[in-house]
């Protein structure tokens with residue numbers, strides 16, 4: 396089992412261009428983003444950075460290796476990685492995420 400966390404200052408990601416969005420979000424995540432505001436990008440970025448910390452060989456991963464979509468109740472889940480549990484919370488200025496890897 397391992398854990399990682401990350402915190403993002405929301406304003407840093409507010410006006411990021413499409414190249415950055417493509418670096419962070421998969422196609423399906425970008426489809427979800429279309430129905431949300433930029434805090435969604437902050438949450439996925441923080442969650443993926445948290446996942447990197449939760450894996451010992453973090454350098455071998457790319458942010459697009461992990462796709463985090465939303466269940467019907469809004470809770471995030473990591474597609475194809477049932478061993479990874481994610482929690483995200485937004486405040487006005489910051490977004491925080493935890494990733495728990497159960498192995």
Ligand SMILES: CC(C)(COP(=O)(O)OP(=O)(O)OC[C@H]1O[C@@H](n2cnc3c(N)ncnc32)[C@H](O)[C@@H]1OP(=O)(O)O)[C@@H](O)C(=O)NCCC(=O)NCCS
Pocket residue numbers: 434435438439465467468469470471482483484485486
């Ligand atoms: C989940 C809940 C606690 C969020 O609290 P909040 O203070 O408004 O918002 P936060 O910023 O702390 O959290 C938002 C994040 O929580 C996550 N989230 C949303 N719903 C969730 C849920 N049911 N369980 C776990 N996490 C949830 C999401 O990742 C969301 O960020 P995202 O939209 O960028 O992915 C609140 O919406 C709640 O109590 N919901 C009850 C369940 C519900 O209403 N379901 C909808 C009807 S089915």
